[in-house]
Amino acid sequence: MTIQGLNVGVIGGSIAGCAAATALSRAGCNVEVFERSSKGLTDRGSGIAIPGQLRADLMERGYLPRDFPNCEMKTRWWQFPDNTTQGRRLWTQATPAFANNWGNLWRALRRNVPTDNYHEGRRLSDFTETETGVVAQFHDGEARNFDLLIGADGYHSVVRSKMHPQAKPEYAGYVLWRGNYPEAEVDDKSLIDAIDTDFAWLTVPFEGGHGVLYMIPDLDGSNMPGHRRVNWAVYAPCPMAQQLNGIESVPPGAVEKAAFVEFQRLLNDDFPKAIRDLIAHTRHEDVSIQPIYDSVVDTYTSDRTLLIGDAGTMARPHTASGATKALEDALSLEDLAGTVDDLAELLARYDAQRCAQAKTLSQIGRRIGRAQVLETPDWGTMSSADFEDWHKAIMSGDTLYLYGETA
Template sequence: MRGGSVAVVGGSIAGCAFAAAAARAGAERVVVLERTRGQLADRGLGLCVHDDRAAELVAAGALPAGIPAHRLTRRRWVVRDPAAAGGRVIWEQPFPFHSYHWGLLWRGLRAAVPGTVDHRPGVAVAGVGDGPDGAEVRCADGSAERFDLVVGADGYRSVVRAALCPQARAHYAGYVCWRGNLDAALLDGVRPGEDPHPDAVTTVCFPGGSCVVYRIPGPDGPRVNWVLYAAPPAAGGLRLDDPTSFPPGALPPGLRAHLGVLLEREFPPYWGHVLALTDPADTFVQPIYDLEPPRVAAGRLLLAGDAAAVVRPHNTSGAAKALQDAAAFAAAWRRADSWERLVADYQDVRGAAGRDLVALARRLGRAQVERTPGWARMSREEVAAWWQGQLAGAAGIGGRALAP
């Protein structure tokens, strides 16, 4: 199928990937509508992509080559122990992933979008209407435009999802994650002359929560990225009616103080000190949500990335899922002889994928935050069995393989 017009609402990772896929598939006109002016806000976040998923995505053309990445090989699970400043290792497992800096990944994807794509920054989409012959995009400035297909790559609060699945609502999981990153050179001041496990993800385990710490590339050199999951204090000042976050430098005092309590009380001294080095400007809090809409495509509307499913970050699959969505979209386009066939094909393939990721992330969240075991008393064999119980037959984390 060739020709036609496609609007992509949102210019983040999923938006760039879908715009490139539509343009290369043969769409006559591709327009990206992004509410932010200029470059998207970059909090320096880290993310990981499984090596197998990355290889598939490169082969499918969804992940450009040459984007900086840091190789990870193993995951160490540690608990606080008076005899070890860095904690006691209770289990270690293979971790075949590469880590990325969100901003560098986005820039690589943005640079790979063909020049024929019409990027429109500073355009806020207020609503979308679906019809048998196309979809209408209504902007906040009162303008409206029709397209043959509208892709919602507009994240947690997707306007396109609201049109496609008006009853779908995000559900608060009962806990939050504090996120931050810091210059890896600061580690030399904590443990001079030693690079502690640069190829490893360290997971700090404690009653009622856990924290993952790993290296990522950065614009000015390596950085340390961390994500700490725990319930917030009762008076933390959170608004939990819909997905939201407190941006860097804007943490309420209660949340900032509670982070300090967790680091002092629950962490091995070394890791507590490392996280405490994070500048407040590089620290923020994100409440954790689930959202599993009944469909991801219908009529002339299609959802991508976080707009299609809000998955807890434990899966380590967010970026891979967004790029897989784009690869599946491109494959569906090649097979389609009509818009209806393209949309139905995408729904068949990606609807199930999103449901599986949401279910796995809920199991991981329950086991690692909501109902944590007595990690310090467990043998390595018991920890390995506990991990397999979370997977419940899934091959692993990082997302499942692309459909052939």
């Protein structure tokens, strides 16, 4: 079966789903996207990073407009609390990347999918592969026939759970606190001005975790100083006062007051004042908690089904590769679709390329989590040379763009 003219159903209308739809539409497929949310995808502007080469490729190939707003990142300052306002610099690490606003990235990709081909409020309940295609069953009772079904439905993937019923997400033992707010709300911008001069972002290591802070474009795309968003995240043990519901994140507005007090205590005890103040400015009701999980599968494809992005593999956020992985999956799909002779070859070559790479990425994330959260070193005693050796041990010969390597 040739690729051109295939009827493709994409389950999930987020970044992965829109990118996959664009890729296969360009290959001549008839693509429809089914998003379970009936209210449209919204986001308060969470920060995500992508490597520079991927950004350039997405613009060159028309996935993103050439004026798509980013905030460039070149260096990572590891700041240790030492009773000074900004802390003591332990290490300056090369980290070439571009920070993005999730909402802006999704909206840019969503515009590539025709409105008539993007269906909201459509939740997949089941699917069955046949000799001639795949039948997708939706919660509203409708059944649709496709030549190919793509699971782009994230870490809750119904498609993955049907393909790999034994593959269950594994809790890593800690959580990620998140928050962001408009830069215009900051009164003392001295630290922000300092990191701007070096295109830097901040990491504060402490026993049992670390926090990061960087600037991202605002929801309207503004990326000039004074008009961006302050974005931060802190890895730490789960607060005792917060009950987790499995893999589900605790959204803004649902974090227990007592848990937030625990978080404030952590900031007071382990963060330099200037960085603590920037994080603590976030209102309680705007803070979320993400439990960290791993999920890896042995294959991304079956006879008529394919996984993309987090639906395939969940890598820890340390790798800053959630969106990157999905976008690279999509570009791989487009490239392969232009060179293979039939669907079977497309699935086989895509699986060989993307599943193995995702497994490596997951392993990197586990090593970073162990070294930077679960088994942290005596940070204050480390020299720059110690950090370099420590970093090499974590990477174990693998490469990752956020650690000064080409993705």
